[in-house]
Amino acid sequence: MIGERTDGVHRTVEAVWRLESAKIIAVLARTVNDVGLAEELASDAVIAALEQWPAEGVPDKPGAWLMVTAKRRAVDRIRRDQNLKGKYEQVARQLEASGQSEDPIAEAESELDDDIGDELLRVVFCACHPVLSIEARAALTLKAAAGLTTGEIARAYLTSEPTVAQRIVRAKRKLEAAGVTFEAPSPAEFGERLEAVLEVVYLIFNEGYTATVGDDLMRPQLCEDAMRLAQRLTALLPDQPEVFGLAALLDFQASRARARTDADGEPVPLPEQNRAKWDRLLIRRGLATLHRSSAWGDDAGPYVLQAAIAACHARAAGADETDWVRIAGLYSRLLAVQPSPVVALNRAVAFGMAFGPERGLELVDEIAELPALKDYHLVPAVRGEMLERMGRAEEARNAFEHAAELTDNLREKGQLRRRAGDLGDAV
Amino acid sequence: MRYLINVVHDRPLDFEGDPTALHEAMGAFVAKLAADGILVDAAGLEPTERGARVDLHGGKVKIVDGPFAEAKEWIGGYFIVQCRSQEEAVEVARQSIELHREHAPGFELIHEVRRILDEE
Numbered sequence: 001m002i003g004e005r006t007d008g009v010h011r012t013v014e015a016v017w018r019l020e021s022a023k024i025i026a027v028l029a030r031t032v033n034d035v036g037l038a039e040e041l042a043s044d045a046v047i048a049a050l051e052q053w054p055a056e057g058v059p060d061k062p063g064a065w066l067m068v069t070a071k072r073r074a075v076d077r078i079r080r081d082q083n084l085k086g087k088y089e090q091v092a093r094q095l096e097a098s099g100q101s102e103d104p105i106a107e108a109e110s111e112l113d114d115d116i117g118d119e120l121l122r123v124v125f126c127a128c129h130p131v132l133s134i135e136a137r138a139a140l141t142l143k144a145a146a147g148l149t150t151g152e153i154a155r156a157y158l159t160s161e162p163t164v165a166q167r168i169v170r171a172k173r174k175l176e177a178a179g180v181t182f183e184a185p186s187p188a189e190f191g192e193r194l195e196a197v198l199e200v201v202y203l204i205f206n207e208g209y210t211a212t213v214g215d216d217l218m219r220p221q222l223c224e225d226a227m228r229l230a231q232r233l234t235a236l237l238p239d240q241p242e243v244f245g246l247a248a249l250l251d252f253q254a255s256r257a258r259a260r261t262d263a264d265g266e267p268v269p270l271p272e273q274n275r276a277k278w279d280r281l282l283i284r285r286g287l288a289t290l291h292r293s294s295a296w297g298d299d300a301g302p303y304v305l306q307a308a309i310a311a312c313h314a315r316a317a318g319a320d321e322t323d324w325v326r327i328a329g330l331y332s333r334l335l336a337v338q339p340s341p342v343v344a345l346n347r348a349v350a351f352g353m354a355f356g357p358e359r360g361l362e363l364v365d366e367i368a369e370l371p372a373l374k375d376y377h378l379v380p381a382v383r384g385e386m387l388e389r390m391g392r393a394e395e396a397r398n399a400f401e402h403a404a405e406l407t408d409n410l411r412e413k414g415q416l417r418r419r420a421g422d423l424g425d426a427v
Numbered sequence: 428m429r430y431l432i433n434v435v436h437d438r439p440l441d442f443e444g445d446p447t448a449l450h451e452a453m454g455a456f457v458a459k460l461a462a463d464g465i466l467v468d469a470a471g472l473e474p475t476e477r478g479a480r481v482d483l484h485g486g487k488v489k490i491v492d493g494p495f496a497e498a499k500e501w502i503g504g505y506f507i508v509q510c511r512s513q514e515e516a517v518e519v520a521r522q523s524i525e526l527h528r529e530h531a532p533g534f535e536l537i538h539e540v541r542r543i544l545d546e547e
Contacts, residue, residue: 008514015514019463060525062518152511224428224509231464258545281467281507 009054012062017046018147020063022232023112025144026119028070032091034181035126036172037084039144041077045070067108071095117236120145122184124233128197131178136171137200138207139164145232146225156222157207194237198246198303201229205250209257223254234289244293245303251286252310255279266411271319283314302338305330324354341372349382357386377406381416388423397423428542429467430516432506432523435537437499442534449530456526460508465519471504503536507543516540 021042029038045066059065078084078092101107127140142148142156150168154161175181185193208222230247237243259277262268290307293300300308309330316322331347344367352360364383373379384399400420404413442449460466472478478493495501506523510516520538527534 011512011514012518015510015512015518018511018515019465019518221428221511224511228464228509231466232462235462235464285467 007054009058010050012058013046013049013053014149016049016058016062016066017149020066020112021046021147022120022123022145023116024063024067024070026116026123027067027111028074029123029182030116030119031071031095032074032088034176035123035144036175036181038123039172041070041074042066044073044077048073061105061109063112064105064108067112068099068104071099071104071108075099118184120232121236122182124197124229124236125185125193126175126180126182128193128200129175129178129180130193130196131174131180132171134200134203136167136174137196138204139167140171141200141229142204142225143168146229148225156219156225194240194242197233198242201226201233202246202250204229205253209253220257223250223257226250227254231289234292241293242301242303244289245301245305245307248286248290248293248307249303249310251282251289252307252314255282255286255314266415270313271322275318278314286314287311300333300337302334305334305337309334322353324350328354341367341370341376344370345373345376345378345382349385352382352386352389357389361386361390375406377403377412377416379403380406384416384419388419393423428510428512428545430508430510430513431541431543432508432516432520433502433539433541434471434504434506435500435539436503437537438535440503440534442531444531446531449527449534452526452530453523456523457506460506460519465508465510467507467509469504469506472502475501500537513540513542516542 024042024045025035025038028041029035032038032041048069049062049066053059072095075092075095078088098104098107124141124145127144128137132140139153139157142153143150148156150165151161154164157164205223205226208219208224208226227247227250230243230250233243234247255278256270256273258279259273259275260268260270268274286307290304290311293304293307309327312323312327312330328347328350331343331350335343335347345364348360348363348367351363361383364379364386367373368379368383380399380403384396384403387393387396387399397420400416400423404416404420407413407416457466457469460469475493475495475498478495480491480493480495482489482491506519508516508519510519517540520540524536524538527536
């Protein structure tokens, strides 16, 4: 639909859409009690804007204009479409009445300014509903809650616009079939559903974050979209510490974006990163956000704990000033709430840094035989690191060589071989 | 992409009406930007009378305390926003300007929108 042409008004329509669409969709969804239909009605208003703004100029209150237009188009559509007519006649009459009020623009403006937090949340919960595939959840969330056009989503996911459009249509049908049109999760399922929402936001972020190569600017944009969603969720769910944990974690990770690869695109491990390249503004917002996740009791969840670990790194002026004792403690808590082999390995590294390589090696050896880690190259790599620090050069060299054999990543293979080679000279 | 929106003044801060109405409206606006996930940072600045300048001109370093008589423009505050496009940042600035027009009739000011360089 939009996104390919780049004239000024076009981009202004996109900009207004990005700022206002989530709220417009939320208000419309409340009226028609259906997120999918609301999203279509809002899209109709964008088409109207693309037709009218170039000729008539951008209206003074562009968001309210879109809202008023969406309502008018909704009435037309309901009256025209036999399927909708029976179900929504009452809604059409209601919309028509509000369109004929004295000052529809002012009315729309106050609707958008009203507290529509509950409606926005329902939109997000529907878009992230577990009946949908993870790809569909991400696409629908970006479309309905983050103001991306279908074209923008397609470019971000390196796929075609029809593919995304179809994915969204299917997702809406699936929601309709499951009877999920505009529901809020029940208190009993709230925790699980919130977890699903946070997972979608984190996946969107990682989709952008892990794609480091290429000059495609849409990928880092995806990180920013996820950060924006996370920030918005903190405003909508101010009593959910994990939401603040996720928002802070994303800020900390994004703050290192410029430092995590070198000029040749090789990954730079965190302790060796040039901290001058870390983004202080994002670190500051991350620390403030984490601070607001007030639940610092024993029940901190995985996002809060990961953010707290990232905060330890962010606070340290240099790698050797890192509070590894604190990080080791946080990893122990993280392992308790999110038992995973990779967390266990990271915990071993942290213990090695905090309490000496002997302790680190002990913990690595405890988990080295776990099925999930058996062929994981970072296990011997970490062992090598600990052994090297303990002065056991021969064993360290063997460990690095073993690690090099296990990885298919040529760069990492090269790095590990070099480390083994360096030790070989010393023996 | 991040944009710095500088609040620039080029004439005395005179306007009709109650300054608290403007302050409240701008406070709500900044809160809205934060709730929408757009805001990275925002702050107001003390008057230039309490500021200072360190100049380098003709190879000479000079320190001057405010106010700066010869200055034609000065910065009163800033927003830093995360946006997908310059148009979006401009729209944010426009909304802020609209609030000034509404709540402080006669107030004249400039919002300067500048993209923050992102060296990758």
